[in-house]
Amino acid sequence: MKSTLTKTVLAITIIATLIACGEEKKKRALNFPKTDLAAENLIPKPLKMIPTHEGFALDQFTAIYTSENASDFEEVGKFLAKKIKEQTALDVQVNVPEIPGREGIIYINQSDSLELNASEAYQLYVAADSIILNSNTAEGAFRGVQTLRQLIPETSNDTLAEYPVWTVPTGKVMDNPTFEYRGSMLDVARHFFSVEDVKKYIDLLAYYKYNVLHLHLSDDQGWRIEIKSWPKLTEVGGSTEVGGEAGGFFTQEDYTEIVDYAAKHFMTVVPEIDMPGHTNAASVSYPILNGNGKTPKLYEGTHVGFSTFDTRKDTVYTFIDDVVREISAITPGPYFHIGGDESHVTKKNDYIYFVERVEKIVQKHGKRMIGWDEIAQADLDSTSIAQFWSSKENADKAAKKGMKVIMSPAKKTYLDMQYDTLSKHGLHWAAYIPVDSAYVWNPEEYEGVPLKNILGIEAPLWSETISDIGELEYLAFPRAIGHAELGWTTQENRDWENFKVRLANQAPFLDRMDVKYYPSPLIDWKKSKYTYEEIKKD
Ligand code: ACM
Numbered sequence: 251m252k253s254t255l256t257k258t259v260l261a262i263t264i265i266a267t268l269i270a271c272g273e274e275k276k277k278r279a280l281n282f283p284k285t286d287l288a289a290e291n292l293i294p295k296p297l298k299m300i301p302t303h304e305g306f307a308l309d310q311f312t313a314i315y316t317s318e319n320a321s322d323f324e325e326v327g328k329f330l331a332k333k334i335k336e337q338t339a340l341d342v343q344v345n346v347p348e349i350p351g352r353e354g355i356i357y358i359n360q361s362d363s364l365e366l367n368a369s370e371a372y373q374l375y376v377a378a379d380s381i382i383l384n385s386n387t388a389e390g391a392f393r394g395v396q397t398l399r400q401l402i403p404e405t406s407n408d409t410l411a412e413y414p415v416w417t418v419p420t421g422k423v424m425d426n427p428t429f430e431y432r433g434s435m436l437d438v439a440r441h442f443f444s445v446e447d448v449k450k451y452i453d454l455l456a457y458y459k460y461n462v463l464h465l466h467l468s469d470d471q472g473w474r475i476e477i478k479s480w481p482k483l484t485e486v487g488g489s490t491e492v493g494g495e496a497g498g499f500f501t502q503e504d505y506t507e508i509v510d511y512a513a514k515h516f517m518t519v520v521p522e523i524d525m526p527g528h529t530n531a532a533s534v535s536y537p538i539l540n541g542n543g544k545t546p547k548l549y550e551g552t553h554v555g556f557s558t559f560d561t562r563k564d565t566v567y568t569f570i571d572d573v574v575r576e577i578s579a580i581t582p583g584p585y586f587h588i589g590g591d592e593s594h595v596t597k598k599n600d601y602i603y604f605v606e607r608v609e610k611i612v613q614k615h616g617k618r619m620i621g622w623d624e625i626a627q628a629d630l631d632s633t634s635i636a637q638f639w640s641s642k643e644n645a646d647k648a649a650k651k652g653m654k655v656i657m658s659p660a661k662k663t664y665l666d667m668q669y670d671t672l673s674k675h676g677l678h679w680a681a682y683i684p685v686d687s688a689y690v691w692n693p694e695e696y697e698g699v700p701l702k703n704i705l706g707i708e709a710p711l712w713s714e715t716i717s718d719i720g721e722l723e724y725l726a727f728p729r730a731i732g733h734a735e736l737g738w739t740t741q742e743n744r745d746w747e748n749f750k751v752r753l754a755n756q757a758p759f760l761d762r763m764d765v766k767y768y769p770s771p772l773i774d775w776k777k778s779k780y781t782y783e784e785i786k787k788d
Contacts, residue, residue, distance in 0.1 A: 287376070287421040291400045291755045293731055294459055294738035295748075296425040304378045305417035308334070308402060312354040314344045320360035322388030327358050329514070330395045337402065337762070338416055356381040356398075358391050366390065370461070371426040374398060376418055392516045393459050397423055400457075404758040429693070431656060431706025432737030433462030433520070434665070434730055436722075437713040439469035439531075440552070441491050442498035447719045449511050454727070454765065456515035458734035463512055464520040464587060464708060467500075467577075470530035470549050470557050474499045475521070479572045480536065487531035490548045492714055506580050513582065520620065521577050524589025525570070526596050526604045530557040539566055542595050552714045555594035561604040571611050578615040586612045591622035591639070602628045609634055620656070623648065635705060639664075642697040654705035657693040663733060665711040665726050669768055674785065675715045676725055685753075685770040689732035690746050709733040720766040724785075727760060727767035728753055750774075 287301040316327040327344045334342050342356075361384040366373065372385040372394030383398065385391040398418070406414035434455055436443065443451075452463060467475045473487030476499060488499035500508070509519045525532075526541070530549045533540035540546050541560030559566050574586060588608050593601050605621065605628040612619040619625075619634040623644035626636045636648035637656040648655050660667070660680035667683040668676035681687070693707045709730050716722050731753060735744060750773055757778040760767050769780045 287401065287419040287423070290748075290752045291759075292397060292423075293400070293749070293752050293756065294427075294735040295743050295752070296397065296423045297740065297743070298424040299421060301419065301421040302377075304420040306376050306378055306381055306420055307354055307411075308338070308340070308342075308416040308418055309354065309411070310340055310413055311352060312340065312342050312356065313346060313352060314342055314356045314358065316345060316358040317360035320388070323358055323360055323391060325514070326388050326391045326395055327356075329392070330356070330358070330398065333395075333399055334402070337399075337404070338406065338414070340414075340416075354379065356383070358383045358395075359385075360391075361386060365424075368426050370430075370459075372397075372423075373425070374423040376401065376420045376422075378420055381418070389516045393427075394423075394425070396457055396459055397425065400759075404762065427459070427738040428740055429704065429706035429737045431462055431708070432460050432734065433464050433656070433706065433708035434460060434726070434733070435464035435466055435522075435658075435708060435710035437466040437469070437666075437711060438474050438500075439466055439472045439491075439524075439713075441493075441495070441713040441717040442472060442474060442488075443713070443719070443722065444498075445500070445504050445507055447722065448508050450719060450763075451722065451726070452508075452512055452515055452517060454763065455730070455734075456517060457759070458731055459738050460730075460734055461516060462518050462520060462706075462708065463508075464522060464710070465508075466522045466524065466589075466710075466712075468523050468525075468531060468589075469528045470554070471551075472497050472499075473531040473535065475505055475577065476501045477573050477576050478502070479576065480569060482535040483532060485535070486548075487535040490531070490550050491717075492550055492552055493717070494550050495717065502576070502580055505577075509581060509583075518583035518585070519581060520583060520585045520587050521581055522587035522589055522620075523570075523573055523577070524591065525608070526559040526561055526601065527555060527557055527591065527593030528589055529559050533557060533559070536569070538563075539569060541566075541600075555592045558593055558596040559604070561596060561600040567607060567611065570608055571614075574608075574611050574615050574617070578617050581617075584618050585620050585635070586615070586617035587620040587637075588612065588625070589622060590625040593624070598627070606630070623655075626651065626653065637708065638697075638699065639710070645697060645699050649700050649703040653703065655699050655703050656705050657696060657699065657707045658710055659696060662688060662691050662696070663707065663709040665709050665729055666713070666715065669770065673768075674724065675721050677712075677715060683729065685728055685732065685768075685772050686746055688729040689736065689744075689749060691736075692741055693736055694741055707733060707737040723766045724768050727765055728756065728770065728773070731756060 314327045316323040331342045366386040372390040375382045383394045473483040484499040491497040533546040541558045626644040626648035632652035635654045638645040757775045761779040769782045771782045
């Protein structure tokens with residue numbers, strides 16, 4: 251109690267000092283043109299916003315301060331400074347000794363206020379002379395930092411001062427997500443993507459407050475993660491990909507680099523080893539695993555459903571134990587995804603036996619099992635999680651067992667579905683998914699899955715038709731931005747007409763990040779580098 255009180259008094263003292271120093275600036279800031287926080291770059295839309303129609307001048311005098319003794323808050327401050335520098339070239343200092351008369355403070359404050367008693371909640375107060383970001387956790391502060399980044403205009407008001415000034419609209423934002431799990435999946439198995447590509451995807455997802463990256467690390471066409479006790483998985487199984495290109499894999503060091511990078515963005519990595527089907531690459535590497543009665547050969551096509559492990563062989567479970575153990579040891583997050591989809595050549599009772607046995611292995615290694623919705627046919631622990639992609643019947647079964655469900659209906663969230671018949675990449679077996687269709691639905695009530703069972707939403711990006719980051723970006727953006735809002739923003743606060751305007755305003759950011767997004771003709775893009783007409787011609 252005493253320490254909380256001391257901390258609060260200290261915080262108030264610091265803030266009062268900072269505000270006093272900003273008096274001069276306030277006068278100047280008030281002369282800037284009025285901007286409006288509600289007039290909107292913000293995606294996902296926050297819970298509450300109260301614009302106050304002034305401007306905070308972000309300029310060379312701005313400095314960032316973070317709560318002392320609050321773990322990771324300084325890191326969040328440094329992240330903000332780095333992003334401000336990338337955007338504006340301003341060198342905003344973090345926690346430097348206070349200079350009397352310093353103007354324009356951004357204070358990232360650890361607060362024990364009951365209102366902020368949720369891990370990702372934050373309050374952002376932008377005034378003409380200071381910005382205060384309050385949160386209970388560094389994670390909440392990090393989400394608030396994304397809101398602040400979205401409020402900084404892409405261009406400075408060079409004409410209003412002798413030095414460049416970025417005018418941040420003033421007001422209050424009070425925010426907290428609807429769902430605790432907001433993910434995207436990247437299939438690095440059908441085509442391999444490099445560590446750098448994955449990091450760029452993390453950068454973009456984090457900006458829209460995603461907190462999960464699910465990596466689909468194995469499939470018929472490739473095994474993408476080093477397993478030290480079974481080295482042929484990557485030597486043999488990692489050598490191919492769809493279309494005959496060279497494949498590739500992450501060493502455990504590469505994977506750790508991704509996990510660490512994700513953690514710095516307060517994102518959890520969910521590793522997936524897809525089984526007992528989708529296992530051709532594993533079975534080519536170690537034929538003893540194979541259960542489909544044929545001699546496995548490397549595969550570079552796009553059919554599904556032809557492979558299976560031999561679910562009645564103990565060696566298979568020894569193998570799985572090693573794989574789950576090695577991956578779990580370098581995965582700090584709580585989840586391990588076992589796939590479980592489209593095991594068309596596994597007999598139903600063998601499939602059920604397999605999933606139940608693998609669940610125990612996952613639990614033994616300290617993880618919570620996730621699997622595609624088919625796993626709900628097995629008798630599973632209520633702590634396991636079903637990912638609804640196709641079957642309402644399976645989603646209902648999972649909910650009846652008290653399991654949580656991740657909402658990834660293919661017709662709405664599959665990022666590899668084409669936008670329309672003219673789309674350059676993608677498939678359309680589930681649906682064509684134009685940008686409005688991806689956004690205009692409610693995960694809260696889709697197909698009657700009870701809200702209390704819904705852990706969150708995930709947008710999977712399968713990679714049969716894409717092989718480089720530009721193609722990845724074409725399918726993921728802008729639809730993944732809409733899915734970010736579905737996971738964070740309350741149903742009452744979502745509206746397609748309003749979202750369309752905010753989405754159009756993302757173009758300058760996406761262009762600056764060199765994201766080759768699909769410039770959907772449904773959106774009146776604010777000065778886009780990529781025109782729909784050009785994309786259509788390619
Ligand atoms: C899936 O799309 N097979 C999960």
